[in-house]
Amino acid sequence: MRPTKMMFAAGLLMFLAAPALHAEEAFLNYKQYCMQCHGMHGKGDGVNVPAMNILPRDHSDNKYMMSRTNTEIYKAIKFGGPAVSKSVKMPPWDDVFTEDEIRQLVGHIRTLCCEQELVRGVNFR
Amino acid sequence: MKRLILFSLLAVIVSPALASAGEDGAAILKNRCASCHDLKGPAPQTIRELWKRDAPDLFYAGNKFRREWLVEWLQKPVRIRPAGVNYLRNINSTPPKSQKGKAGRKFDVLWGEVLRPLKHVKLNRAEAEAAADALMDLRPHYELVAGKKLDSKVKVTLDSGELLIDKVYGCLSCHQIEPGYGGYTGPELYTAGARLQPEFLLSYIDRPKNWDPKIWMPNMHVKPDDLQKIVHYLILLSKEDFDASN
Incomplete structure (x- = not known):
């Protein structure tokens, strides 16, 4: 009985801890690379904003962010603004992040904008 | 006795100076x-x-x-990076009440050590x-600058260079091209041409990760022609006298 319980506990721990680890990685990356323009709370109000003629996206803007698919956000991070018909002020980060890191960042951005929809299990495509 | 005191005083005063001169x-x-x-x-x-x-x-x-x-x-x-070596230590998300942001929004501000002169x-x-x-x-890092060479045939003006820096590659979001004009999280560009070797500039802009794997400067995939123009522009820019215009 006991080993089964242990295994069950270990399995549960792995199931719970793995996304948490990813979440931390994604948050570190967001902090290091995104906060300079998108702001410390992701509201598109970073320290560099006074220098910009085009404002960075407000990641907490639920209405706008729900109109974007995960694929579009992924493309914007990987290939930069022009890949999704936006400004060059959003640079391409393909040389900085790995594929996994970009996917985790998309997930992190979804937690900033659309927590309720995540809980409800909306398919972001 | 007086002479002894005088000599010992002199020795105390002079010896650090001598030591530092010998360093x-x-x-x-x-x-x-x-x-x-x-x-x-x-x-x-x-x-x-x-x-x-x-x-x-x-x-x-x-x-x-x-x-x-x-x-x-x-x-x-003097300070070269307006937001410090690590910008995350020097920003604050609660701006003063008096600050009026763009389109009514407020934004993060520089805070702490970087607001005082560099120690x-x-x-x-x-x-x-x-x-x-x-x-x-x-x-x-000899291998990183080995193949790089500034092409002396490339011609660039201050205007065309600024166009590249601002509109084509968006460097201006993080770097300043004159005191107070541009972003904060990167080092100032108006002294870059005087500060850095052209080969280093060519290599670093081409792929910042080679020099500093986790730096927050993205690789903009600058085309080789534009790279030459940008470095020429930075050198031209560093020859401007910014004190004269203020």
Whole structure:
């Protein structure tokens, strides 16, 4: 009985801890690379904003962010603004992040904008 | 007895000066720079390591700086990065109430140490020359600058260069091209041409990750022609007199 319980506990721990680890990685990356323009709370109000003629996206803007698919956000991070018909002020980060890191960042951005929809299990495509 | 006191006083006053005059460049680096600057390498490999960095890495200073600039700067140190070496330590998300943002929005502000003048060791002329010589000997990244060469045929004007920096590659979001004009999280560009070797500029803009794996400067995939133009522009820009216009 006991080993089964242990295994069950270990399995549960792995199931719970793995996304948490990813979440931390994604948050570190967001902090290091995104906060300079998108702001410390992701509201598109970073320290560099006074220098910009085009404002960075407000990641907490639920209405706008729900109109974007995960694929579009992924493309914007990987290939930069022009890949999704936006400004060059959003640079391409393909040389900085790995594929996994970009996917985790998309997930992190979804937690900033659309927590309720995540809980409800909306398919972001 | 009086003479003895006089001599001992004199010895106390003069000996540190003599000792510092005798200090060679390597000793200056070891005693006065190494506590903040990394002189050995390698560059930080993870984000957490990067956050521990207190001052710019100097272990590839010989690949990076122009000697004449180092000599001048070490005598009169001023801030080069408006938001500090690690911008995350120097920003604050609660701006003062008086601040009016763009379109009614408020944005993060610089905060703390970077609002005061830079605290840095000052050297005299002889010490600065010696330290600069010692710094110029630190050249571990020869392979990264080996193939790079500034094409002297490329012609660029201040206007066309600014167009590239601002509209085509968006460098202006993080870098300043004149005092107070541009973003904060990168080092100022109006002194870059005087500060850095052209080969280093070519190599660093081409792929910042090669020099500093976790730096927050993206690889903009600058086309080779534009790269030459940008570096020419930076050199041209550094010859402008910014004090005259203010």
